[in-house]
Amino acid sequence: MRQFFVFARKEFYHIFRDKRTLLILFGMPVVQIILFGFAITNEIKNADIAVLDQSRDYYSTRLVQKLTAGGYFRIDRRLQSHRTIEDAFREGRIKMAVVIPPEFGQSFFHLKKAQVQLLADAGDPNTATTLINYASSIIGNYQQELNGQTQLPLTIDTTVTMQYNAALKSVFLFVPGVMTLILLLVSAMMTSITIAREKELGTMEILLVSPLPPPLIVLGKVVPYIVLSFINALMILALGVFLFGMPIRGSMVLLLMECVLFVLTSLSLGILISTVTDKQQTAMMASMMGLLMPTTLLSGFIFPIESMPLPLQWLSNLMPAKWFIIILKDIMLKGAGLEVIWLQTLVLCGMTLLFVAMSIRNFKTRLS
Structure with missing residues (x-):
């Protein structure tokens, strides 16, 4: 056992001597969580719109003010006629146009009917749909404000409550996903080059003649990265909580234990990759390209799994990131x-044991 700890300590020394490894291990996750946390969002703010106000009365002016008051829209230009709407869209400067017809206030109060036309650039369908929904909601609230306390007979009053994320902050969705992606990629990538490095540098013979059996050699390679990756997880959690206001409603102890488990899963996957590759570059490319896209697309991080075809839903069950994202959301947002x-x-747990067993088997085969 003493020989195992000496071997693990040697791996620690090797990591700390390599400045590039430390930069990737600690620097890259911090930069990614900050960039992804601020850049990846499904919220739309300060969308440029054009307004064609043909009424120019108090009520139409008030409506335009309502549209821009929430920070979702800002007026890029005020149009003078319908003919200029298409030109404004062609220039690519606006995402939506709002057309208010003549005598808007009079039509609303006297004819009990007033129309507002919303035109959106559907080159990006998701953005267009979101903008239309934002504007429709604001216009609906303005209509209720004008109606005052007047209630029509047989009206249906709907009360909406958003559970676990009342403010609808998209960062609550993306922080667990980004945290999962970073831990998986960094842990798997760093460990995937460990045994591949020994092979490429020709130092595998030293391991062959060492008194340690293959299982302990594999574990000795993993132990330093378990400690460093757990520190990495703590850093990412701290950034999510203090920088983005991510809540932790469940048990912190349980959350940290689950982080350790996922780190072990990621590291064992990286070791598995390293045992079937002979070069560091090959191992790194396999860990990056083989994990990045499947994890992003099939883990439920960005796209809902329920909307995918059935074969892809089955395939998503093989992604460790899918299960960890569910765990993070349940503990942090729901207090499960x-x-x-x-x-x-x-x-x-099952995936971790499987990856470790396959790594040991491949390692023993390579050494025979």
Whole structure:
């Protein structure tokens, strides 16, 4: 056992001597969580719009003020006629145009009917739909304000409550996903080059004649990265909580234990990659390209799994990131305990054991 700790300590020294490894291990996750946390969002703010106000009365002016008061829209230009709308869209400076017809206020109060036309650039369908929904909601609130306390007979009053994220902050969605992606990629990438480095540098013979059996050699390679990756997880959690206001409603102890489990899963996957590759570059490319796109597309990080075809839904079950994202959201946002996330935890445990067993088997085969 003493020889194992000496071997693990040697790996620590090797990591700390390599400045590039430390930069990738600690610098890249910090930069990514900050960039992704601010850049990846499904909220739309300060969208440039054009306004064609043909009424120019108090009520139409008030409506335009309502549209721009929430920070979702800002007026890029005020149009003078319908003919200039298409030109404004062609220039690419606006995302939506609002057309208010003549005598807007009079039509609303006397004819009990007033129309507002919304035209959106559907070159990006998701953005166009979101902008239309924002504007429709604001116009609906303005209509209720004008109606005052007047209630029509047989009206249906709908009360909407958003559970777990009342402010609809998109960062609550993306921080767990980004955290999962960073831990998986960094942990797998860093460990995937460990045994591949020994092969490429010709130092594998030293390991062959060492008194340590292959299982302990694999574990000795993993132990330093377990510690460093857990520190990495703590840094990412701290950034998510203090920089983006991400709540932790569940048990902190349970959350940290699940982070350790996912780190072990990621590291064992990286070791598996390293045992089937002979060069560091090959191992790094396999860990980056083989994990980045599948994790991003099939983990539920960006696209809902329920909307995917059935074969892709089955394939997503093979992604460790899918199960960890569910665990993070349940603990951090819903305050769930182990009785809720036991299945996801069991799946990650099974994947970890499978990857470790395959790594040891491949390693022993390579050394025979």
